Amino acid sequence: MTKHIAKVVGFQILAALLVLVGVLQVLDLLDVTTDIVERQLGAGGVAYYSLLRLPRLVEQSAPLAVLAGALFGFTRLARNSEVTAMRAAGMSGYRVTAMALPLAGAMMLAQLLMSTLVAPATDRTLATWWQDTAPAADRQAAEPRTFRVGTDIVIATPSPSGAERLDDITIYRRTADGQLIQTIHAANAVHRDGAWVLDAPQVRTVAPGEVQTATARQMLWRSELAPSDVQALFSGAQLSPGVAVAALEGTGSVRPRSYYETQLQRFLADPLGCVVMLLLAVPVALANFRSGRGGVTLVVCLAAGLLFLVVDGVFTAIGESGLAPAWFAAWAAPVLFAAGAMTALLNLEG
The missing domain is CATH 2.60.450 (lipopolysaccharide transport protein A fold)
Structure with missing residues (x-):
């Protein structure tokens, strides 16, 4: 059963990640393709630019991919009455959640790897390449x-x-x-x-x-x-x-100094967003779609995930400005929304 949940939900998370990264990549290329063509870098330049931007886009897309993928995956399991069969066999909602958590953990590790090791290196390479390939006429005088x-x-x-x-x-x-x-x-x-x-x-x-x-x-x-x-x-x-x-x-x-302190805490707290997104999507798996409540639950879970991103950004801005301690600004939203998701799961379990 664990393999089945991992297959269904994991496939949806991976598909959502590919779609989100693809959309962001296209939007990014719309801004720079003209410059790449003017620099006579051709299709190779477009591919090289896309490759260097890929780690940062994966890092940015990971939490939303977990949310969207988990919502689609849990919806499929609930509509096919597979979760109902699991619960009839004595499997609790906690166990269903535990079987899906490794998927969020994998995305969390991938995001942490991208943000701390891969993306900083590709960012430096991209900045150097972009500066070296700029036409002499377009190069602006360096400013102090x-x-x-x-x-x-x-x-x-x-x-x-x-x-x-x-x-x-x-x-x-x-x-x-x-x-x-x-x-x-x-x-x-x-x-x-x-x-x-x-x-x-x-x-x-x-x-x-x-x-x-x-x-x-x-x-x-x-x-x-x-x-x-x-x-x-x-x-x-x-x-x-x-x-x-x-x-x-x-x-x-x-x-x-408050900006760097907050950002340093964010590097540790950001990957936890993948776990929070999965927890926010769990109520969809336990919803009764035959009674018509499943659609409402799906919308509420999606809204909760988007609200988490907004609140997280607000707390981060407050911390960067020095109005709140860095640890509070970085960890407040993940802890609050994770606690809210666990409370909802406890209520659903009765």
Whole structure:
């Protein structure tokens, strides 16, 4: 019986995942196909772009695929009176749920793998490829960016030569309480042997009642900022766990600390959404479609799954802005909706 449920529900979840990823892929390609053709990359370029975007789309589609697939699968089992036969044989709704949970667990692991390992790597590859293939006439001049490194504020322009170099860099050295003590400006900085070499820096040191000015041919800026961190800061790719941890450790960040804390918690909480979606779909399996209540139950379960996504997004935004603790913002919606789904299952079991 476990194999039958896994076959029916698992097939529907896989089909829903393929449909959702396909729709998102088509919508994505509608925006970029013209650019790919103009760059004369041809069908190979379209295929390469689609391949690099695939891990991120799978990650985004996983929870909805579990919800849609579980709803379709449980509806089929209920309409064919298969769940009724299971319950007549002494099988409870809890056991039916337990037999379907490994499917959500598999999707949860797949989503976690994509978000933490595969998608960050493909995002970096895609960003580099997209930049390298841009026509010279369409390439915009690099604009300076502002970011934090520890307590320091840095303004720098990305260099066309790569992440090992920063142009027109200004470093505002500050104390732990935010008091400015020194500014350093250089035409460029090159990363060598674990440190940044500043070319012809101009140093202004702020002292009580005066500002001291000095120049040098070269100066070492010892910082935890690595070329990989520079690439992550300037590429515009989606945040990865490694980048979030580095930002919290002071390596380099462009957003408030609360944003990275919330996102780090989200990397752990997001895959739990697959389990929550499956639990929200379970009442459909126990519904009586012959009495006409099955359709109502199906709509309610679908609405509950969509509401979960909305509430989860609202809590995440609250956490990123610092209005709520990061752990609460990331875990509140999954815990609340999972508890609600289990309560509904308890009521259905009488």
